Amino acid sequence: MEECICWVETDLSKNKLSELPTDLCGYLSLQNLSCYSNFIRAIPDEIVNLNNLTYLNLSRNQLSTLPVHICNLFLEVLIVSNNKLVSLPPEIGRMKTLMHLDASCNVLSTLPVDVGGLESLRELYVRRNQLVTVPEEISNLNLVKLDLSCNKITILPPSYRRIETLEELNVSQNPLENPPAQESILCEI
Numbered sequence: 484m485e486e487c488i489c490w491v492e493t494d495l496s497k498n499k500l501s502e503l504p505t506d507l508c509g510y511l512s513l514q515n516l517s518c519y520s521n522f523i524r525a526i527p528d529e530i531v532n533l534n535n536l537t538y539l540n541l542s543r544n545q546l547s548t549l550p551v552h553i554c555n556l557f558l559e560v561l562i563v564s565n566n567k568l569v570s571l572p573p574e575i576g577r578m579k580t581l582m583h584l585d586a587s588c589n590v591l592s593t594l595p596v597d598v599g600g601l602e603s604l605r606e607l608y609v610r611r612n613q614l615v616t617v618p619e620e621i622s623n624l625n626l627v628k629l630d631l632s633c634n635k636i637t638i639l640p641p642s643y644r645r646i647e648t649l650e651e652l653n654v655s656q657n658p659l660e661n662p663p664a665q666e667s668i669l670c671e672i
Contacts, residue, residue, distance in 0.1 A: 496520050496540075508532045519543045519562070526550045541566070542585070554578055564588050564608070576600030587611050587630070599623045610634070610653070622646055632656050 492515040493507065500521040507513070508529035515538040523544040530536075531552050537559045546566040553561070554574040560583040568589035575581075576597030583606045591612040598607075599620020606628040607621070614634040621629070622642035628651040631639075636657040643652075 491515065493517070503527055503530065505529050511535065514538065516540070526553065528552050531555050537580075548572075549575075559583065559603075561585070571595055571598070573597045579603060582606065584608070594618055594621075596620045605648075627651070629653070637661075 489512045490510050491512055493510070493513060494517040496517050497520045500518065500523055502525045503518060503523055505527045508527060509532065511532060512535055513533050514535050516536060517540040519540050520543040523541065523546060533556065536556050539553070539556070539558055539560070540562040542562045543565040546563065546568060549563060549568060549571055551572045551574050554572060554577050556578070557580045558578060559580055561581060562585045564585045564587040566589055568586060568591060570591060571586060571594060573595040574597070575595060576599070578601060580603055581601050582603050584601070584604060585608040587608045588611040591609060591614060594609065594614065594617060596618045598618060601624060604624050605626060607626055608628070608630045610630045610632040612634050614631065614636055616638070617631060617636060617640065619640040619642050622640060622645050624646065625648040626646055627648055629649060630653045632653045633656045636654065637660045639654065639659070639661070
């Protein structure tokens with residue numbers, strides 16, 4: 484009889500991995516997976532087998548796209564900062580359990596409007612990208628922290644005033660034409 488490996492947490496960070504090992508996707512009890520600071524360019528489709536995975540850190544790798552199959556996981560935390568991401572898949576809106584999304588330090592030029600469907604999302608970090616606009620749908624979320632700093636955003640949607648749960652909003656180092664205070668966003672925080 485084959486012995487079952489019941490790892491709950493695995494850290495493969497700071498190695499020289501060019502891809503996420505497919506064998507790892509067989510550890511069905513895995514809840515936390517850290518693979519930051521590698522050279523990962525691809526995520527195997529088999530990652531969908533990790534039904535218990537709630538924390539995934541893929542920061543500081545070489546990802547240019549976020550595979551759609553990641554959106555089928557029940558993640559609570561997804562960290563994909565410091566990659567080469569040019570976009571996030573629209574399917575990201577299916578991640579109903581996601582509470583923390585960090586896609587900072589990439590080359591994102593837009594965010595999908597489907598981000599507004601992340602009903603559990605409390606923290607959204609997209610600093611240091613190439614964002615010119617941000618979706619109005621973000622105002623439907625119960626965000627506590629929103630970091631849009633160091634982008635190319637000129638106007639914040641006035642609907643952002645309705646984010647009553649927001650405690651921290653960072654829009655520094657953007658070429659804002661209408662300062663958030665003028666829109667009464669900062670005054671209500």
